[in-house]
Amino acid sequence: MDWLKVTIYTTSEGIDPLSGRLYGLGITGLEIEDERDFKDFLENNKQYWDYVDEDLIKEKSGETKVSVYVNDNAAGNEMIIAIKGELAALKALDADGEFGRLEYEINGVRDEDWQNNWKKYYHTMEIGERVIIKPVWEDFPAERGGKVVFNIEPGLSFGTGSHETTRLCIESLEKYVKPGMKILDLGCGSGILSIIALLLGAESADAIDIDPNAVGTARQNARRNGIDDSRYTLYAGDILTDKSIQGKLGEYDIVLANIVADVIIALSPAAKKYMKDGGVFITSGIIESRTDDVKTALDAAGFKTVSERRQKDWVSIVCK
Numbered sequence: 001m002d003w004l005k006v007t008i009y010t011t012s013e014g015i016d017p018l019s020g021r022l023y024g025l026g027i028t029g030l031e032i033e034d035e036r037d038f039k040d041f042l043e044n045n046k047q048y049w050d051y052v053d054e055d056l057i058k059e060k061s062g063e064t065k066v067s068v069y070v071n072d073n074a075a076g077n078e079m080i081i082a083i084k085g086e087l088a089a090l091k092a093l094d095a096d097g098e099f100g101r102l103e104y105e106i107n108g109v110r111d112e113d114w115q116n117n118w119k120k121y122y123h124t125m126e127i128g129e130r131v132i133i134k135p136v137w138e139d140f141p142a143e144r145g146g147k148v149v150f151n152i153e154p155g156l157s158f159g160t161g162s163h164e165t166t167r168l169c170i171e172s173l174e175k176y177v178k179p180g181m182k183i184l185d186l187g188c189g190s191g192i193l194s195i196i197a198l199l200l201g202a203e204s205a206d207a208i209d210i211d212p213n214a215v216g217t218a219r220q221n222a223r224r225n226g227i228d229d230s231r232y233t234l235y236a237g238d239i240l241t242d243k244s245i246q247g248k249l250g251e252y253d254i255v256l257a258n259i260v261a262d263v264i265i266a267l268s269p270a271a272k273k274y275m276k277d278g279g280v281f282i283t284s285g286i287i288e289s290r291t292d293d294v295k296t297a298l299d300a301a302g303f304k305t306v307s308e309r310r311q312k313d314w315v316s317i318v319c320k
Contacts, residue, residue, distance in 0.1 A: 004076055006083060007067045007105045014090075014099030018066055021086040024260040025079065026287040026313055031067040063100060074122065078163040080106065085189060086260070088211035092238070125161060128171040131196060133161035136224070148199040150192065151224050161192060165284040168309055168316035169193050169258050172282045176318075177202050181253040184208075184274055186239060186267055191218025193256050194232070195225055204231045206249060212236040239270055251276045257283045261290035268301035280306075284316035291315045 010018050012034050019030055068083070070076035087102045094102070124134045132149045134140045140149060150161070161167065173193065177183075177200040185194035188207035195218070198205055209215050215236045222232045235245045255271045257264050264283050271281050281303060286294050288310065294317060295305060303319035310316075 003069045004072050004080075005067055005069055005107055006080060007065050008083070008087065009063045009101050009103050009105075010066060011064050011098065011100040014094075014102070015064060015066065017090060017099060018087075018102070020262075021090060021260070022066070022068060022083070024262055024287065024290070025082050025086065027068050027079070027083075029068065031065075033065040033067075035064060074162050081189075082163075085187075085211060085214070088213070089263075092210050122162065127161060127167050128174045130174050130200065131170050133192075148196070150196050150199060152190070152192065152221060153224070164311035164314040165258050165286075165316065166192060168311055168314065169256060169282055169284045170196055171309075172307075172316065172318050173197050173200060173254075173256075176254055176280050176282070178253075179203070182206075182250065184249065184252040184255045184271075186255065186257045186271065187259040187263065188218050188234070188256075189214050189258075191221045191232075191234075193258060194218075195222050195227055197254065197256075198222075198227050198231060199225065202254075204233075206233045206235070206252075208235045208237065208239050208245060210236070210238050240266065249274050252279060254280045254282060257281070257285075259285045261286045261294050264294055265297040268297050268303065272301050272303065278320060281319050282316070283318070284314070286315040286317065288313045288315055291317070 008018065015032060015034065022030060070079045083104065087104065090099060091102045122135045124132060124138050124140050126132050130147050132140065132147050134149055134151050136151055136153045152161070161170065170193065173196060177197050179201040181202045183194050183197045183202050183205035185191070185205060185207035188194055188209045191207055194205040194207045207218055209218070215234045218234055222229075235248070237245050239245055252274055253276055255275055257267055257271065259267075264286065275281065281298075283294065283298075291308070298305065298317065298319050305317055305319045307318045308315065
């Protein structure tokens with residue numbers, strides 16, 4: 001199996017918060033190169049060495065790097081997108097720039113070149129009973145037997161339908177979306193979930209993401225799928241702190257949060273505040289080992305779990 005090395009540039013102070021977010025995605029094998037640690041080792045262990053090679057010092061100098069390895073396949077692509085989303089969220093919280101530039105490199109390949117690799121991984125796929133996800137470069141009938149077709153041009157925003165977390169949410173949307181419903185998508189990424197909800201018959205959707213680039217991609221995807229701007233409102237910001245966004249939201253039949261465990265835990269009280277009586281909260285992006293933590297937080301926020309489903313190491317919890 002081929003692997004891709006993803007190197008993230010940060011600082012010594014950024015190692016712990018960055019590692020925590022990577023662990024939340026299910027990445028547990030990290031390779032860390034920290035110049036400060038190397039210098040501390042040299043300074044505090046002089047009794048063990050007489051000479052340090054200059055090439056080694058040069059290799060260890062510069063920015064702190066945290067590297068991970070992902071499969072060179074569709075799942076690996078989705079993981080890279082998830083990593084990018086976490087970097088954007090961490091950067092938004094780092095007002096003082098303490099964690100460095102939080103940019104990444106894939107085996108030295110630039111983002112614009114990386115995007116060209118998507119076509120070899122992504123093909124039309126059917127999810128659940130009614131949803132078809134079709135890359136724009138493939139031909140497929142616009143409708144077939146009552147199914148809805150979501151057209152997408154895969155880019156560097158999380159959510160193309162191939163990841164288990166996204167599939168679990170789509171299958172729940174098929175079950176719960178009814179005509180006339182209003183949807184709130186927290187951490188919308190590419191907009192795939194809220195747009196599919198609209199294609200399935202929801203009346204309108206509001207979608208929020210902390211990354212402004214994700215909001216732009218979601219708008220493009222909505223228009224690509226014939227969704228009028230009047231039905232789909234997008235916000236860039238943090239629902240927990242941005243009062244201007246909070247004041248524009250209403251009450252919703254379905255709230256979506258396909259993010260990571262820690263963010264779902266933090267969002268749970270806010271999600272309940274924006275839900276109609278009997279509303280449904282669809283969560284996903286939860287690595288299996290964090291399931292109990294999320295369920296405890298949902299229970300504390302006043303939710304009742306109605307289903308818990310798994311695909312591979314990922315869990316989706318639906319509650320009311």
